[in-house]
Amino acid sequence: MSEVGMRHDVRRAFAAGISALVLALAGCTSGAPEDDGKDAAEGYDPNAKVTLTWWTGQSAEAQNILEGLAKEYQALHPNVTLNVSSGAATTDELLTKLSAGFTSGTYPDISYAYGSWATELGQSGRTQDLKAFVAEPATAWEEIPPAARATATVEGRVIGVPALVDNLGLIYNKKLFDAAGLPHPTDDWSWDDFRAAAKKLTDPSKNIYGTAYSVSGSEDTTWHLWPLLWQKGGRILDPGGAPAFNSDAGVAALEYLRQLAVVDKSMYLDQTDEKYAPLFYSGNVGMIISGPWVLYDLKEQKVDYGVSFLPGFDGNHETVSGPDLWVLLDHEDPNRAGAARDFVRWLTSKEIDAKWNLTFGNLPLRSSEQGTPEFAAYVKEYAPGAQKFFDNLANAKQPRPTVTGYVEMSRYVGEAISKVLQGAAEPKAALDDAAQRAKPALEDR
Template identity: 45%
Template sequence: MKVHGAAALLLVTGLLAGCGSSSSDEAGGPVELTWWHGQVETQAKVIEELAADYNKSHPDVKITPAVGTTNVDDMLQKVQAVLAGGKAPDIAYMYGTWMPHLARNPKVYDLTATVKAPEFGWDDFWPSERAVSEVNGKVVGVPAVVDNLGVIYNKKLFDAAGLDYPGKDWTWDDFRTAAKQLTKDGVYGTAYPVTGTEDTVWRFWPMIWQQGGAIVTPDGKKSAFNTPQAAQALGLWSAMARQDKSVYLDQNGEKFLPLFQSGKVGMIIAGPWALLDIIDHKVDYGVQVLPGYNGNHETIAGPDNWVVFDNGSRRAKASADFLTWLTRPEQDARWTLGLGNLPIRKATTELPAYEKFIKDIPDMDVFTANLDNAKQARPHVPVYPEFSEKVGNAISEALVGGTPPQEALAMAATEADTVLGRAR
């Protein structure tokens, strides 16, 4: 879900390199593949090294990595543009929330047979990754990056307030109490990004799932989040923000992490991507699973995927074979652990590289274990981005504008149902 490291600042170099069929492909020479990865700096270097290693050990294939677009956020739009012109990369990095939309495109190669092959080890990937990758029985992509949400807390601030560190069985009421007691002397107990974007929304969905609720109806035609349980969850945040004054409301989404790093926020709901910067700022931190309802500490994962585009059977098959190699534990360790991301498969945790990884980044293993608490995917509806926007605006209205939670959710449900209706 998150854009990691410097991935948000991309170059356009090699945008269209190798998009069409090459003469060597047509003549039966090496299969030439273009890999749009959307990474720069250290991430791009690892990509280049992986491609070079594969090319060396597979002389019948030549993979050319290319950035693909100026920003990962624009990858879907850029791919659609080149598809309209009859050209596409062979492999591209795509956000998991785009999978339902991509599943409708006939140019997206069906990877079901690839992942179900015994040598792939599909069951070795966490259920939340598989759930995002598969849409209506079709595997649209294979995991590239996975994360999840937990609570990162400042031990020094907890000690100063005389509070016990959060435990695995803590509740949302416990979270509120701790935030209130941490709020003093210019310090907020916690923070919430109220941008109205998915950054706002995905922090709310686990609270619905933990209470046995759903986001949309099983047929995907209507919203299902406007319930008393959801109003209770949003009401908790509203009371914390407006009554307790214990929540820093971050209206651009970029301030709460620096405030945590500087000791001005006691707890943040974030993922593993935040830890490297926190370590750089020498914060004495801890990580715990999300607070829960009735012992349920379900979280949400944000898998991103590698997607293959069908540029002919030879190139599509070669791309699928490459992804089989790329996602094996040894390559996974180089691509994910080496960049401070969670492993995408369980077998990677058995490697010496993983032992070093969790030693270098304390409590990263809590996030790895927390993948077991990520059991559901966001709704597989092609209009999810617009659907999410309606909910994000409602959350912001409740926390910033003071709209009663039940009223805000009812308004969001009406607007979200309109969005879903247009998608039929």
């Protein structure tokens, strides 16, 4: 697996051991600055000499790209010095480093962060509130997908700017479909279409499964259920913030997955999060539900593949997005706060984002990038998936909740899904138990 592929696989597996980090971060809010309603950049002098610390959270290849962009920005703004580092050995470790930095006062001005950390970071008392900043026309906030903007917003405060956007689609192996005499999936496929194809693709004698699912209990397990829940008209939480995923819609969604895994036995159950993509590349799995982070490896492995929207229920093909953020942190210095905003606005602009996300194989942050030469080159290089995943952003209509307790709730839901798919529990009882266990974490807000 390539370094890029490894980086993205780690992105999706982080939640399994994160709860201890969340507790550590929650314990760091004591002594945090009080929110007096004042804009952190009020009084900012754009000509003042400032030094900013930027934790990118990236592996070596991506880090080299971002360091080059930092030099480009500094050449345009000689009064600004950017100290750039990954911040930690892996992206997952950034939250630990941030929590320690909040205690010691040595945290950065800008940090990469998983979207699932947004609530904990927002409640640390250390983030800037960017409401006024994103309302400025120059930020072009409306060009960023709504789900990503919602992820950056915690209890009415905007704590960062999206760094990466994505979504889940259906990726299929054309050769396996052709060998089975099956028509290729389309954007109009239903749940029944998917199930029927998975059954026909499965061939135990050749160790081939129709599809696959993670049963590690991590966020990778949980977030694959959310699109099915939404397509059935369900909600993760009710308007009051209590668990709602154990509704009839949630039970029906999980029962559908149970039919694939337990009844049809057409679903490979991955205990680690790390096996199902390589098994797809090798031709042992016919279809996976995954995102644009696998496009690099699909190209590298020379897989003859196609991509379509998620199979839908009654024509609803809603998907889920897992955006990550550039979080801006407050040092009670308006010049540092203002300079950090100016740099992030530049970094996420249409022109510069093309040098970062599109160069690195990610989807563009902004709708306006669709007409750029860089986007055309990206679509060509990562065909056929790049354009389809970009189009699929329109189906990412809801964010995962940015509430305290989401990570803990996700773990309970992931455990419930894993038990059901392995035949150890029934959907209704498993989801009811997860909801009951999640209530205390969700009520502690």
